[in-house]
Amino acid sequence: MSGAELRVATPDDVDHMAEVLADAFYDDPIFTWLFPDDTERPRLSQGMFRMLGRHVYMPHGESLVGDEVAGYWEPPGVGEADDFWIEHGDEFVTALEGQVERVATLGAAMGEHHPTEPCWYLHLLGVRPSAQGRGLGGLLLARKLEQIDAAGAAAYLEASSPRSRVLYERHGFEVTGEIVAAEGAPPMYPMWREPRG
Numbered sequence: 001m002s003g004a005e006l007r008v009a010t011p012d013d014v015d016h017m018a019e020v021l022a023d024a025f026y027d028d029p030i031f032t033w034l035f036p037d038d039t040e041r042p043r044l045s046q047g048m049f050r051m052l053g054r055h056v057y058m059p060h061g062e063s064l065v066g067d068e069v070a071g072y073w074e075p076p077g078v079g080e081a082d083d084f085w086i087e088h089g090d091e092f093v094t095a096l097e098g099q100v101e102r103v104a105t106l107g108a109a110m111g112e113h114h115p116t117e118p119c120w121y122l123h124l125l126g127v128r129p130s131a132q133g134r135g136l137g138g139l140l141l142a143r144k145l146e147q148i149d150a151a152g153a154a155a156y157l158e159a160s161s162p163r164s165r166v167l168y169e170r171h172g173f174e175v176t177g178e179i180v181a182a183e184g185a186p187p188m189y190p191m192w193r194e195p196r197g
Contacts, residue, residue: 006143009065011058017070018049024070024126029186030160034102047095048103049124055088057123064140068131071140076118076153102182109181113190115156120148122157125164141171149196159189172196 009017022045025031035041057063057072064071084092093100114121122144127137148155158179159165165175173191180187 006064006066006069006140008061009053009058009063009070011054013065013070014050014053014058017053017063017065017072018046020065020068020070020128021049021124021126022046023128025124025160026129028160030106030188033185034106035099040097040099044096044099047097048092051088051092051095052123055084062120062144064144066136066140068128069126069136069140071125071144072123073144074121074123076120102185106181106185109179110158110188113158113177113179115154115192117154119154119156119192120144122155125157137167138171141167145171145193148193152195154195155193157191159191160186165189165191 022042025045026041031041031045032038035044053063053072057074060073060075060078062073062075064073096103122141125137125140127134145155155173157168157173159168159173159175168191169175171193173193175189176192177190178187179190
């Protein structure tokens with residue numbers, strides 16, 4: 001698979017996607033706040049991305065992956081993830097080596113801003129630093145948005161940096177507010193895209 005080829009991710013892609021996303025978000029403001037120790041961040045991020053991929057996003061069959069890019073998508077109508085914590089909470093805490101306080105705080109803050117109306121949700125989209133600037137993130141985004149537009153559906157995400165916010169704005173998303181999980185945490189930008197097509 002070349003760097004520009006994308007396909008629907010399967011459970012076999014979970015480890016690869018976790019590695020790509022951990023590389024992509026290593027210097028991201030939110031992730032440097034979540035996991036301040038630079039030496040621990042790759043391992044902890046991979047553990048978190050692996051858990052989310054395996055138990056939350058892969059089962060829907062809507063996430064996309066390439067050699068250097070990965071995106072976790074969730075379709076409309078998916079119920080709350082409360083059963084994730086019941087079924088996998090202990091495993092999640094172990095994967096994050098107990099460093100879950102900030103993750104839980106951020107998750108609660110994101111939940112308060114999540115739309116109540118049906119929409120596609122882009123949880124994460126990341127490109128390895130060595131492949132950034134080649135349009136891979138925009139390619140992944142455009143491919144899924146084509147499907148979303150064909151269905152006349154809305155989409156939602158949270159941009160975790162000014163740079164990612166610009167990418168999403170180029171694809172029709174508009175900022176609807178600001179999320180600050182706790183004092184000292186960097187802002188996230190909830191973004192909405194109206195139905196098209």
